[in-house]
Amino acid sequence: MHVDKREKRVMQITVVVLGVAIGALVLSMTASHKSLPEPAGRIRPEDVRVTAPFDNPGVRQVGENEYEVVMIAQAWEWVPNRVEIPAGSHVTFKVTSVDVIHGFRVPDTDLNAMVIPGQITEVDVDFDEARDFTLLCHEYCGIGHHRMGADIVIVEN
């Protein structure tokens, strides 16, 4: 088949650029340890409120500078809707939904995940300094979707 010389050149360059881009991305992923949710278990929405740990949502310390935050997403609030965590801690969020799909997003952090009925979402992050963050729902979950915010307060320790 006849392929124009210039076109061949462009295609070769494309392949090289692509290779470099993918390599760089793989590196940046492994180097920076971004938190992508991986399957963390399943749970029936109707069992959520009576099954540990979701029967007792809130913050608990699980190690030195290690915290776990258990949350329930429901139309249209986060339970609990305010959590306080000392600065300088590593925090794992465990979240699930009792009704429809919600979105778990804390701007200015890498926390960004879907909360899907039947599935447990687990994401983690380091909070280094004291400041206020907002947790908001970023997936349409019905007419009150825009009211679904919560406060994450990082306090001096």
Place this chain on the structure above:
Amino acid sequence: MTATIETPSPTPEPEPVVTPAQARTWQIDIPGVTQADLSPLKWQLYLALLAFGIGALMGLLQALERANINLYDEVRLQSYYQGLTLHGVAMVLVFTFCFANSFLSLMTMKAYGRPLKSRLISQASTWSATIGVALALWAILANKATVLFTFYAPLQATPAFYVGAVLLVISTWLVLVNMIWTLADWRKDHPKDRIPLLAYASIISYIMWFLASLGIAVEVLFYLLPWSLGWRDQVDPQFTRVLFWFTGHPIVYFWLMPIYVSWYMLLPGQVGGKIFSDGLTRIVFVAFMLLIPVGAHHQFTDPGIPFSSKSLQWLLTFAIFYPSVVTLFSVVASLESGARARGGKGLIAWIGKLPWGDPAVAGQLLAGIIFMGGGASGLVNASLTANLVVHNTSFIPGHFHLTVGTAVALSIMAISYWLIPYFTGKRLYNRPLAVVQVWTWAIGVSIFSRGQMAGGIEGVPRRTLIQEATYKDNFNWALSHALTAIGGTIMFIAAVMFFVVVFGTIFSNRAVTTVQKVPLAPIINGPRDTWAIMDRIGMWTLITIVGIVIVLGELIFHYWPIWPVSPGIQLW
């Protein structure tokens, strides 16, 4: 460059024919095609444009909401979200599908130089789309389907909404049936000829879409519809999302491929250039088909999707870069050949020599230029780590109003500027306004997307009645909202100008005086030296299916068992 110049289709240049004697008659360039053959295509185009009009009005309301102007009561809608459902469904399901049905049916006739095999199927497609749209529109306007265009379970719409969606998809399948039948019929008379490039690109687009649409077909027919009818109690919201995104990624190809047909094969003709390469064009279209199963890249942040599937489909995603770059190169090269033939010089200056005064050309050129910005922001989405910043923020609408919202939509408007005269025999009304119109859209969307993207990086969530958000005072989003509102309003003004031209044309009494032509360009290279294997459409389809089975199989194998835990919920 060694240029072998051939005619695009092996059929000899057809004699223009006169359509049946009626009150008005005009001539078109496809032998044997009558007004009755064109009529279903014309109505399907009108249906597309109607959807665009409804969508644009909803777009304006969304943009104004950013400026704290809430007009939903005035238009008797219950909520922002009802309007947003209408916007999404009208724009990316109805507008795009009906345009593809109309346009690629016509391209198939042009390529073979004969009518489609079955006029009945053409009519059935238009009816199926019309009834489907009517059902879905009713469901949405009655506030029984405020589920947005993604209709994620467990939000549950009324059955009419899902039936409407199915009928709309069936309208596309009918077009494919007609294309296959027409190809088989043409083969009988041309056993040795290469499939004409235009027909090839059209049918590959539709086979691609047929395979891609099976995800949504299974989702709706096996799960959502029986569930909303009460025949099934519960569905698995994570699994139905997998099915949705199996279709939801390649649906983007289906929006783009008709536009690529125009950019590759017609736009060069409109600027006096030639199609760059027959073979590469065929490879690009087949490449899109092979790259169907990458939908999990929309589910990076889903809790239930195995890490292996996310990684695999993410890596495959980067292959899309390849047909995209080849397209960029081929289209620019063929435009350049046209501009140089018109006396264009210099490295960049030749661009000025393109016929910018023709709205059909100017609109598609602007669409293409804006698409490059869309492509760059698409790479951001595709990179896993950056995706964590922008996923489900207003960055995403910022991105796709450049791609589907402009590369596709503005091209459709531009194509309409020759297609409506072709279908109606009326001269284009107010050409200068049409030129101003395409520029207005381009300026509007640039401002709009700038605002949405900037906001997304600052955390603005998408699909949100943002001025009522309880947390909005924690952020400084004012600039993003202002740009979105201003840009969106300018886009709406451009849409109004478009309809002035469209209605002015349809209802004008100035008939065309020349033969109406599909502006098909001649080819520089091919098809004589294109690999014969490219025309083995059945083989490519089979390879695609094998790829899908492997990639989707990997996901389902690791995900198993399906976990139906959610009853339907209405929360609006």
